[in-house]
Amino acid sequence: MQHWRVGDVTITRIIETEDRSMTAAAMLPEATPANLAPMAWLRPHFVSETGQLISSIHSLLVQSRGQRIVIDTCLGNDKPRIVPQWNQRQGRFLEDIAAAGFPRERVDFVVCTHLHPDHVGWNTMLVHDRWVPTFPSARYVFSALDWAWLDKAPVSALGDYAGDSVRPVLAAGQGECVAPDFRLTDEVWLESTPGHSPGHVSIHIASRGEHAIVTGDLMHHPCQIGRPRWSSPFDFDKAAALQTRLDFLERYGDTPVLIFGSHFATPSAGRIVRDGDAWRLDV
Numbered sequence: 001m002q003h004w005r006v007g008d009v010t011i012t013r014i015i016e017t018e019d020r021s022m023t024a025a026a027m028l029p030e031a032t033p034a035n036l037a038p039m040a041w042l043r044p045h046f047v048s049e050t051g052q053l054i055s056s057i058h059s060l061l062v063q064s065r066g067q068r069i070v071i072d073t074c075l076g077n078d079k080p081r082i083v084p085q086w087n088q089r090q091g092r093f094l095e096d097i098a099a100a101g102f103p104r105e106r107v108d109f110v111v112c113t114h115l116h117p118d119h120v121g122w123n124t125m126l127v128h129d130r131w132v133p134t135f136p137s138a139r140y141v142f143s144a145l146d147w148a149w150l151d152k153a154p155v156s157a158l159g160d161y162a163g164d165s166v167r168p169v170l171a172a173g174q175g176e177c178v179a180p181d182f183r184l185t186d187e188v189w190l191e192s193t194p195g196h197s198p199g200h201v202s203i204h205i206a207s208r209g210e211h212a213i214v215t216g217d218l219m220h221h222p223c224q225i226g227r228p229r230w231s232s233p234f235d236f237d238k239a240a241a242l243q244t245r246l247d248f249l250e251r252y253g254d255t256p257v258l259i260f261g262s263h264f265a266t267p268s269a270g271r272i273v274r275d276g277d278a279w280r281l282d283v
């Protein structure tokens, strides 16, 4: 289990999957072994010896001002999904977060960077054939723009993740659809980073002069730090997603801000530094 400290804030990473998956390759069609080869800094953590992308699905557990905050809730158990590795999972996520000091009953906030199935899964769990909020005492924070979009969207080919992982939270009165600058504590707030989804947000963490950002899917893989023009077929608005990536690199490149990718494999976080005409992630 990886831990970080940002001033007084603690961050713990809980991995649900980490592998050289086909899913990662489908996310970034331009990230072929030949195109990745010039970025030697990606090996060995983010690209295998044979040029395959390595990626993960994980949650970050953040403790700030006595509040237990879960950022993104991965895939979840028992969910019917079309992607084989995502379908009807039986993982140990709840045991893992409890071992990290986050028993589900004691979580105060759940925040989703965006409403996609690999970020909302543990919002709910199956109890007596019904989907119920996994975290009974938590306020769930959703981007209002994302919910306005998903609420009207047809059921995704990936599975009815709105129906099994978002609507039950709202029906239970635990969901709050918020503006993209919402503050969870004075140390943790949302930052608007649209494009991958209409209301996609990143999570800014600041304490005692130290800063970190959880990027969600504004980048799927560290190779997009070196090649920000590589885009994902899953980006809702490709032009907006590209602009967000370029702005993000200009803003946080060559600064001490610690960057947490939501699908970046172990070691998962680092700093964006100059690499000739481009950028790279320094871990």
Ligand SMILES: [Zn+2]
Pocket: 116, 118, 119, 217, 263
């Ligand atoms: Zn994702």
